Amino acid sequence: MGNKKSLKILSVLVALMILVLSASGCSSDRGTVSVEPDKAAEQGADEGTPKDDEGPGWKKDTSDITFDWYIHYSWFGAKWGENEVTKYITEKTGVKINFIVPSGNENEKLNTLIASASLPDFVTLGWWENGVKMMQEGDLVHPLNKLADQYDADFYKAAAKSTLDWYKKPDGNVYGYPNFSMAPERIEEGMQIESNQTFLVRKDIYEQIGKPDMRTPEGFLNALKAAKEKFPTVNGQPLIPLGLQEFTDSGNKSIESDLVNFLAIPREKDGKYYDAETHPEYLRWMKVLRKANEMKLISKDIFVDKRSQMEEKMAQGRYFSMIYQRTDMASQQLELYRKNPDMVYIAIDGPSNESLEPNRPAFAGGMAGWTLTHISTNCKDSKRAIRFLTYLISEEGQKDVYLGKKGVTWDTIDGKDQMLPDVIKLMNSDRGEYDRKYGAEKTYWMLTDELAILKWKPPFEEPIKQNAEWGFGKAISYAAYDDIEPPADSDEGIILKQVKDKRALLLPKLILANSEEEFDKLVNEYQKMKNDIKYDKVISYSQQKIDEHKEALGIK
């Protein structure tokens, strides 16, 4: 019994420790990280600048080297060295990559790497992540401009100037370089820039109810109603007239971003940034959604479903209409297309403002792009690292990553450099196998420059084609308004978090409100709460960021 007893005590203690541990995270203590360039950098400096200034930097040293590269996304599964593209790049540059990908919660992995000062050579993560600020302020990553000054001036040629200005910190340094950044000076007239934000309807249903105009509240509600009346069920399951993105802890992207852009709501009033949630157009359309619920056109499933449930429903064609990121449902779209080409979702003009201005979806990417790639201060050879980075963002690197090796994955066909038909076919039919075999296109998207690859893109194929082309000419840049949120642990950040928490609860309530009076009451309470916790502090923080951004972008 004694042994049993102590075992029990042990297990209790262990359980308690685990509780405590899970709260404190990794607590390893360490000295401040050295700000000086690492050893490799010093050696490089001793050698002096290379004599042969001809040709790109990466050509000067093509000996074998393996870099560790952290990708902040657990879904990233591509490997290095097995497919044509990576073999080709290694052959050319001598660089091999060992990708480090979190197996579970990404922030947990990153926090552990940061707190234990063991960041790998390259670090790639979304620009909005808290980790970016932590690494930059903690001097855990090299300023790219310093490395470029020291080892590879070509970096400035390859990088877009306004992108560098955009990411220039108050100390004058640029720490990370983004992918999918839409630098205005590189956007040329007539470039067909896509948007992800779309209003989608199921083609067959939409045609059967007479292709109504859904831009006005009346048209919108009537179309939902007609669809539900004509097609009450899909495969025996009830039809969901309107789908939105997932309702999360911080709100709903379809409402906060897509809908606001469709309504062409200006971000500024009299030259000042303001709270778009107070705009009459936004409230008018939120009331339309409320009305839709009153007419029993909103299914409560949309508040409950997570991404996986939604994807299942999309693949079954359960939604009539959706305000959704088209790229997030591309594979469901293909599945529907294989089943029945009429069942696919097509993009049409969605909810519009009173004067029926065209929808204004955002550029895919925007100014800030998607992820930032950093070179950490732990990097084993920062000279090779910056040269490799420069190569990747240069025209040549973009082409090697996007198209691969000439004759193997691409060739000049009809005067255009493009992927071979067989390669494209595999890409569209079995993406996994394509990644393993070729790994071209955006398999390695870490530094993809959308504007650079545009000229090599294969023509779109149905059903994606229609969705993508809808946005051409409509999509605009909201560059100045990217990355304007205060850091999460600042006073403003805490206020913003409270507002977001509240908003996440409010949005479903607004749609489910029983009457317009109740709706107005909820909105007033929400606005009062914002006043009480001084939300205007967040607005003025954002205003300051916008001013900085505009300067970087050269607007006014």
Added chain:
Amino acid sequence: MRDLSVRAGSKSRILAGIKKLSRQKYLQGMALIGIIWMMVFAYLPMYGIIIAFKKYNITKPIASAPWVGLQHFNDFFGDDKFIQILTNTLGISLLKLAIGFPLPIIFAVLLNEITSMRFKKYVQTVSYLPHFISWVVLGGIMITWTSEGGIINHILMELKVLNEPVVFLAEPQYFWGIAVISDIWKELGWSAIIYMAAIAGIDPELYEAATVDGASRFNRIFMITLPCIKGTVAVLFVLAVSSIMGTNFDQIFVLKNPLNAPASDVIDIYVYRMGMNSARFSYATAINLFKSVISLMLLLTANRVTKKLTDASLF
């Protein structure tokens, strides 16, 4: 004189202790590994708790973070969510304790009464199965089952219990029930194992003697089975009480949504939101420390009470 003898006595006792230790050196060596493991992975990291009283920045060492006293605790108690979070945590946990604790005992006792071995094994295996499915998968299944066109609505409508489908997870009033029932369904068979083991350890002679004395099945359950597993029940009860402040994070995480938030926001989820999503590590640690302290107090209290009542306890 008396002093000396006491000292001599204690000395010889120490010597005897050392002798005993050296005789057990292999056993002690094995224990030592465990103790070192605990020191490294459980006790040393406890140093990190102090960030609950500091304004910690993850890129700087803990030691250099400025002290802020009880500010994070005050923030938490002053948070307008505090009452709601605490209510939900306690509500779900107490329900799980009240219903989920006795059920495995009853289940184990009933299983023990099944005479057909094959049937018994079959029931046992089937009841374990849900335990091995992770909550992420099971949560997805629950969402589909309780959705508008899901199987539960289908059955209830066929039975004319409902006229219109109800999206159960969208209604806060059903959330506690869903959380408790799905948790019990998943863990019932698994939790019963320990009681099955305890019952298997009861001397069969007791049952034989009772049968000879003319005891019925119910008599045997109440007079032999239950009293004999009393100790196990008490120990598990103490552990269950101490975990009242914790809810099943995985479960709530997959089942929660903004509509059921008034009933599903619990301490663990809040800590996750603050720590992982908002990077407020100090604040999140303070909340969890508060939780751990309450849990420890509950553990000690429950241990005392059961010791008084049943003479069985953890320590």
